[in-house]
Amino acid sequence: MIKNITMKDIADKLGVSKVTVSKALNDKEGVSDELKQKIKIVAEDMGYRINTLAKSLKESNSYNIGVIIAEKFTGNNKSFYLSFYKYISRILEEYHYTAILNILNYEDEAQLNLPRIYYERKVDGFIILGQVSKNYIEILKNIDLPIVFLDFYDEHIDIDSVITDNFYGAYEITNYLIRNGHRKIAYVGNLNATSSIQDRFLGYYKSLLEHRIEMNNDYVINDRDKNGKVIELQLPSDMPTAFVCNCDMIAYNLIKKLQENDYRVPEDCSVVGFDNDIYSTISEVKITTVEVNMEEMARTAIKCIIEKMTNPKQRYGRISIKGNVLIKNSVRTI
């Protein structure tokens, strides 16, 4: 266990008392500007972070405000990450822990600022829910608290992560299409956009291979430009009977595109998605999709982080959690 730097440590280093350090760091009266300055610099150098717990105890004031949202406002796939958070906070409670949700704003992400809850020692670890920038990951790597990535991973750095089994999910849903008689099946998604999209493609491909269906390059349809921005979809000239989309949002867009071109879904074309988010439910045609097992993912991430707290050397690597194919009504048997 690394010893935490306290005001006492700073005081000892400078040969002053911790009272003086406290005053200096809080910009209170009664310390010469010179000393104040010196103390602040030393605090910075030593990597001092205030322990708000102690401050709060003294002041009988937690400096926390509870924000309560009724579960009904989170249901119905209304928000993928809010639902995820719901499971995280609920499962943390089982361990007598409390979740503190921090929205990392664009600016702090770009400027590589860690959250204030880190500097104030308000937390014992971090769960990073959803992709953050490479540079930010580097910063996170250097802090002395356990960290787990949830719903994404980074190939180059060994932080533990819990992800949905993209490969297997896409494999299963493609198998489902094939069981329903489809053989001309396209994949919608840029193969190099994200690791999820790539892995989903590979699952689709595995299913084709297993069923001796030849891959048709015209059947891999781009859905975004170089910057990741969603583009207008181009339908192939020789139409497939089914489309595996890399996510529900794209499946939703595809269905609109197909309908504009007078193809009915699922009568003329079948379409499947991934995620089971709001886009799979808002169109007339409810989209057959792969539901992410949020609860199991959250539970696993929490198990990791709790374990790492007592045993910081513990490594889990990348853990995939299987999703479930959710059959709705965007697929026709042919």
Next chain:
Amino acid sequence: MIKNITMKDIADKLGVSKVTVSKALNDKEGVSDELKQKIKIVAEDMGYRINTLAKSLKESNSYNIGVIIAEKFTGNNKSFYLSFYKYISRILEEYHYTAILNILNYEDEAQLNLPRIYYERKVDGFIILGQVSKNYIEILKNIDLPIVFLDFYDEHIDIDSVITDNFYGAYEITNYLIRNGHRKIAYVGNLNATSSIQDRFLGYYKSLLEHRIEMNNDYVINDRDKNGKVIELQLPSDMPTAFVCNCDMIAYNLIKKLQENDYRVPEDCSVVGFDNDIYSTISEVKITTVEVNMEEMARTAIKCIIEKMTNPKQRYGRISIKGNVLIKNSVRTI
């Protein structure tokens, strides 16, 4: 300031030491079962709540886990309440406070269980974001922490609340329709479903009155049944040229309904919504709507609660924050 009950208080009452109380409450060895039982009962009676800050300080363990979500996952009206939370947590930071998001699950809401963060003294107050049940409000009323309702209010009980100005927003957007030449304007929403829907109706009505447009009872269209479940909309036989919908979701449904009946939006019918949530952006036709001023609402709620912490008697009542009409492309000038 009400004095907090501590282990010492329980100990004094029973003529034992606080060590014994600590052991009893934590089910540790070394206290007779009899005494343990007695201590637990007295603790319950006195309304004892552990101070986790002190426990955490002692154990150098905050029992909090930070959950980090990048802002990009909250943008684009993806989730109304997640966006709201973003503002709340950001503004609380300005006051050196931290937000702890608690999703109140169905069960706890029904059984009237307060959040664990209350019992563990982890928070200094609560912001209730979005309507909770009447009975739950009663329970909240009785706790000794400042509370502010955000985005809803309760008519019968005087807790401070900050809401969007439903009345004025609907008034403004109806005026906008009238400025664009419309005179046959319907309102979609049940007048007695919620206070927001009612207030929005009244704003619409005020605009009609001011412009000497007679109310047509056929132009008040129900959108839900007695249980609040959304129903299929019925178009009036004499078609209006414009519809004021009580929210974007209903506006979205209406547009689909109109299109099914071969009315084009906005060429044949204009439609406006309320909220500026995801439903105003997902259809082909982007819906002109009233944008809720979340930031200002959050800021106001926080000002209230911070003020109430130093001055518990302070009352603000109901504060309305004006929204803005957001012009998109679902209205035609006639």
Next chain:
DNA sequence: CTGAAAGCGCTTACAG
């Protein structure tokens, strides 16, 4: 301008 003392509410290790 600087610091010794007390205390916030707990828990742990030890003594009886």
Next chain:
DNA sequence: CTGAAAGCGCTTACAG
């Protein structure tokens, strides 16, 4: 089985 003492890391009130 029970409790006095020490300590977690701060801040406040007071003395010098």
